[in-house]
Amino acid sequence: xxxxxxxxxxxxxxxxxxxxxxxxxxxxxxxxxxxxxxxxxxxxxxxxxxxxxxxxxxxxxxxxxxxxxxxxxxxxxxxxxxxxxxxxxxxxxxxxxxxxxxxxxxxxxxxxxxxxxxxxxxxxxxxxxxxxxxxxxxxxxxxxxxxxxxxxxxxxxxxxxxxxxxxxxxxxxxxxxxxxxxxxxxxxxxxxxxxxxxxxxxxxxxxxxxxxxxxxxxxxxxxxxxxxxxxxxxxxxxxxxxxxxxxxxxxxxxxxxxxxxxxxxxxxxxxxxxxxxxxxxxxxxxxxxxxxxxxxxxxxxxxxxxxxxxxxxxxxxxxxxxxxxxxxxxxxxxxxxxxxxxxxxxxxxxxxxxxxxxxxxxxxxxxxxxxxxxxxxxxxxxxxxxxxxxxxxxxxxxxxxxxxxxxxxxxxxxxxxxxxxxxxxxxxxxxxxxxxxxxxxxxxxxxxxxxxxxxxxxxxxxxxxxxxxxxxxxxxxxxxxxxxxxxxxxxxxxxxxxxxxxxxxxxxxxxxxxxxxxxxxxxxxxxxxxxxxxxxxxxxxxxxxxxxxxxxxxxxxxxxxxxxxxxxxxxxxxxxxxxxxxxxxxxxxxxxxxxxxxxxxxxxxxxxxxxxxxxxxxxxxxxxxxxxxxxxxxxxxxxxxxxxxxxxxxxxxxxxxxxxxxxxxxxxxxxxxxxxxxxxxxxxxxxxxxxxxxxxxxxxxxxxxxxxxxxxxxxxxxxxxxxxxxxxxxxxxxxxxxxxxxxxxxxxxxxxxxxxxxxxxxxxxxxxxxxx
Amino acid sequence: xxxxxxxxxxxxxxxxxxxxxxxxxxxxxxxxxxxxxxxxxxxxxxxxxxxxxxxxxxxxxxxxxxxxxxxxxxxxx
Numbered sequence: 001x002x003x004x005x006x007x008x009x010x011x012x013x014x015x016x017x018x019x020x021x022x023x024x025x026x027x028x029x030x031x032x033x034x035x036x037x038x039x040x041x042x043x044x045x046x047x048x049x050x051x052x053x054x055x056x057x058x059x060x061x062x063x064x065x066x067x068x069x070x071x072x073x074x075x076x077x078x079x080x081x082x083x084x085x086x087x088x089x090x091x092x093x094x095x096x097x098x099x100x101x102x103x104x105x106x107x108x109x110x111x112x113x114x115x116x117x118x119x120x121x122x123x124x125x126x127x128x129x130x131x132x133x134x135x136x137x138x139x140x141x142x143x144x145x146x147x148x149x150x151x152x153x154x155x156x157x158x159x160x161x162x163x164x165x166x167x168x169x170x171x172x173x174x175x176x177x178x179x180x181x182x183x184x185x186x187x188x189x190x191x192x193x194x195x196x197x198x199x200x201x202x203x204x205x206x207x208x209x210x211x212x213x214x215x216x217x218x219x220x221x222x223x224x225x226x227x228x229x230x231x232x233x234x235x236x237x238x239x240x241x242x243x244x245x246x247x248x249x250x251x252x253x254x255x256x257x258x259x260x261x262x263x264x265x266x267x268x269x270x271x272x273x274x275x276x277x278x279x280x281x282x283x284x285x286x287x288x289x290x291x292x293x294x295x296x297x298x299x300x301x302x303x304x305x306x307x308x309x310x311x312x313x314x315x316x317x318x319x320x321x322x323x324x325x326x327x328x329x330x331x332x333x334x335x336x337x338x339x340x341x342x343x344x345x346x347x348x349x350x351x352x353x354x355x356x357x358x359x360x361x362x363x364x365x366x367x368x369x370x371x372x373x374x375x376x377x378x379x380x381x382x383x384x385x386x387x388x389x390x391x392x393x394x395x396x397x398x399x400x401x402x403x404x405x406x407x408x409x410x411x412x413x414x415x416x417x418x419x420x421x422x423x424x425x426x427x428x429x430x431x432x433x434x435x436x437x438x439x440x441x442x443x444x445x446x447x448x449x450x451x452x453x454x455x456x457x458x459x460x461x462x463x464x465x466x467x468x469x470x471x472x473x474x475x476x477x478x479x480x481x482x483x484x485x486x487x488x489x490x491x492x493x494x495x496x497x498x499x500x501x502x503x504x505x506x507x508x509x510x511x512x513x514x515x516x517x518x519x520x521x522x523x524x525x526x527x528x529x530x531x532x533x534x535x536x537x538x539x540x541x542x543x544x545x546x547x548x549x550x551x552x553x554x555x556x557x558x559x560x561x562x563x564x565x566x567x568x569x570x571x572x573x574x575x576x577x578x579x580x581x582x583x584x585x586x587x588x589x590x591x592x593x594x595x596x597x598x599x600x601x602x603x604x605x606x607x608x609x610x611x612x613x614x615x616x617x618x619x620x621x622x623x624x625x626x627x628x629x630x631x632x633x634x635x636x637x638x639x640x641x642x643x644x645x646x647x648x649x650x651x652x653x654x655x656x657x658x659x660x661x662x663x664x665x666x667x668x669x670x671x672x673x674x675x676x677x678x679x680x681x682x683x684x685x686x687x688x689x690x691x692x693x694x695x696x697x698x699x700x701x702x703x704x705x706x707x708x709x710x711x712x713x714x715x716x717x718x719x720x721x722x723x724x725x726x727x728x729x730x731x732x733x734x735x736x737x738x739x740x741x742x743x744x745x746x747x748x749x750x751x752x753x754x755x756x757x758x759x760x761x762x763x764x765x766x767x768x769x770x771x772x
Numbered sequence: 773x774x775x776x777x778x779x780x781x782x783x784x785x786x787x788x789x790x791x792x793x794x795x796x797x798x799x800x801x802x803x804x805x806x807x808x809x810x811x812x813x814x815x816x817x818x819x820x821x822x823x824x825x826x827x828x829x830x831x832x833x834x835x836x837x838x839x840x841x842x843x844x845x846x847x848x849x
Contacts, residue, residue, distance in 0.1 A: 001773070006775070009845050012843060013842070068847060069844050082842075084828075087827070091820060
């Protein structure tokens with residue numbers, strides 16, 4: 001590279017960082033003049049491919065290849081700054097082992113085939129299975145990385161064409177409890193607040209969320225806020241000491257599962273000490289209780305239906321009586337005085353409180369309950385809906401919200417919060433889809449865990465997995481891996497961009513296009529929908545998953561469901577009819593090309609920052625203040641739930657004395673199929689290690705970087721012990737990341753799930769440790 | 773050689789010490805020291821691997837709260 005070009009790029013790099021810091025005048029080279037000398041690079045916008053934050057990226061292309069990326073300075077999410085994963089956005093597309101041709105299984109081998117051969121085989125297996133065993137013998141399993149168009153087409157084909165509710169997504173493993181939490185408390189999915197709360201709040205309670213590693217850009221917004229405002233406090237409630245704990249003002253460790261007791265104890269203190277807001281409660285809240293001792297879904301075909309009953313404030317108060325700070329302290333290990341102090345902090349009239357959580361709450365056998373319980377604190381104190389004081393569930397995938405939740409790619413769902421069980425919802429859907437309403441089955445079939453149980457039993461014969469890696473990520477993995485290869489008519493199709501632990505089990509592997517190799521749209525955790533155009537070609541013969549789904553439809557005779565000449569735009573315009581007038585309004589497609597995303601509801605071209613709040617939400621009329629208008633049966637009020645503490649299904653005992661928690665690390669995203677391709681990432685965090693407490697290690701004679709054998713009732717794995725890593729286990733706990741395809745830790749996990757959400761708990765099962 | 777521009781945010785009292793440690797890293801230039809403990813840093817390295825390693829090392833420096841990426845060019849890789 002010429003010196004002048006180098007100097008120019010260095011100046012551009014500094015100018016971009018300065019601009020992100022809000023300074024453009026110090027540097028002679030303004031971003032405008034930088035645009036004048038781009039060296040042949042053209043730029044396009046896209047949301048980041050990785051987590052659910054939805055950071056804006058500018059992608060620089062030259063000669064058909066991505067040669068540069070910038071954090072988008074116009075993006076309100078990340079304001080010109082990306083996290084370290086931004087270094088890998090382009091590299092993950094250019095791994096040497098990208099899948100570029102369809103593969104068909106011939107005995108033990110996967111052999112290259114043409115698209116026509118692969119699709120003809122897939123279509124024939126679908127037809128055969130449907131004819132012999134009915135439509136519920138075929139299924140599709142997607143993810144929160146599906147674009148909105150891909151998820152929509154899959155739902156339309158399976159529910160509206162084939163006539164089965166066998167569609168699920170991996171978001172069931174990560175966000176389902178957040179959904180059922182929102183639905184049971186507010187009767188509408190997704191948050192009332194938005195990321196602006198991170199700048200406007202001054203008291204941040206994190207519940208089992210390692211934001212510094214898993215949502216670094218959002219965590220930086222809180223840190224920036226604290227830098228400017230010394231009164232800002234960050235409280236990290238967690239079962240593991242992390243980089244987040246180090247940067248928080250308080251780290252409050254608690255024993256797994258006892259978040260239920262802690263939240264009830266804080267509600268107890270708030271009411272006992274008269275810190276609640278009676279006027280808010282009177283105007284905006286009803287109280288309910290549901291069934292207790294609700295089980296854990298450990299048996300196949302487990303079914304649960306809650307029976308909510310209205311109760312009054314007195315009954316709720318009675319329910320809270322046993323949850324004294326002392327009782328919660330004995331369960332959780334958090335000192336009673338700390339519980340009282342932090343309950344007072346939640347309720348402090350001078351404090352704007354934001355609660356944030358992700359998998360610690362959602363991957364929980366009582367995930368719906370624990371979501372309900374955190375809303376209780378905000379509803380008791382009236383700290384909700386207004387700027388700077390909201391509860392917010394963060395998401396782990398770029399379109400867990402936009403695709404799986406909003407399009408509704410779950411067995412029971414239809415777009416815009418509608419469900420297959422409701423005849424009016426089926427009618428509306430059928431009308432938009434141009435089909436007979438009888439086509440959509442009236443009963444949900446299987447949620448994710450049950451779908452793979454059904455595949456193992458052979459009730460599902462043909463399963464298509466797109467944009468995800470279930471045979472690495474599922475809990476109690478060995479059962480499902482063995483099930484997939486049982487034969488007897490089972491047929492597995494996997495679409496992906498790299499070989500994975502799922503493609504190795506497949507009968508057909510389809511090579512997919514990724515990210516800016518196709519046109520797409522994602523929806524992030526703050527209701528922001530972001531669109532991008534295709535910027536580069538996919539490698540070899542790789543194709544968009546949207547094309548793949550529509551091609552199967554055509555071959556099965558459902559081509560008329562997809563009569564599009566510009567599929568993305570036409571799907572969008574069809575899809576947005578579902579939310580129109582339902583407070584889930586979306587803008588015309590062109591608007592998203594112009595904006596750095598828009599937060600729904602978008603009414604008359606204007607996005608909504610705060611739902612249910614007068615002056616912000618167009619569905620709240622003048623004089624109404626706050627109105628939870630989606631909950632009509634409860635007279636437009638939100639629900640405070642009496643939900644008890646109940647233990648986890650499997651707790652440490654003499655034989656298996658430790659808690660195992662699995663999760664993510666900064667350098668690797670989910671099952672590592674993209675980040676695992678990048679050599680520098682592999683080196684930074686080469687293999688999954690077992691984080692353990694030094695005292696526990698010493699008792700077992702295990703040294704730092706020595707080998708430890710971790711065994712649960714379901715499986716066993718030898719790992720390197722890490723006593724001094726950036727994450728530190730509390731005594732009696734171990735943590736292992738699940739990205740490593742060579743160390744399938746989720747095989748040790750129990751496939752117990754929340755009976756209401758169907759979401760499994762990856763954070764709690766019992767293991768024993770031995771020196772290896 | 774890839775070039776990147778990052779914004780480093782430090783604990784304000786530890787900012788100048790952190791800036792010194794950062795500028796001692798090979799290929800790393802502290803371009804500006806801003807208010808509120810912020811540093812504008814330009815990184816030049818042989819490959820993306822080395823860039824990321826430098827960012828990881830910055831993260832471990834006492835007083836550094838966050839390292840965020842604004843610009844990344846790898847056109848001659």
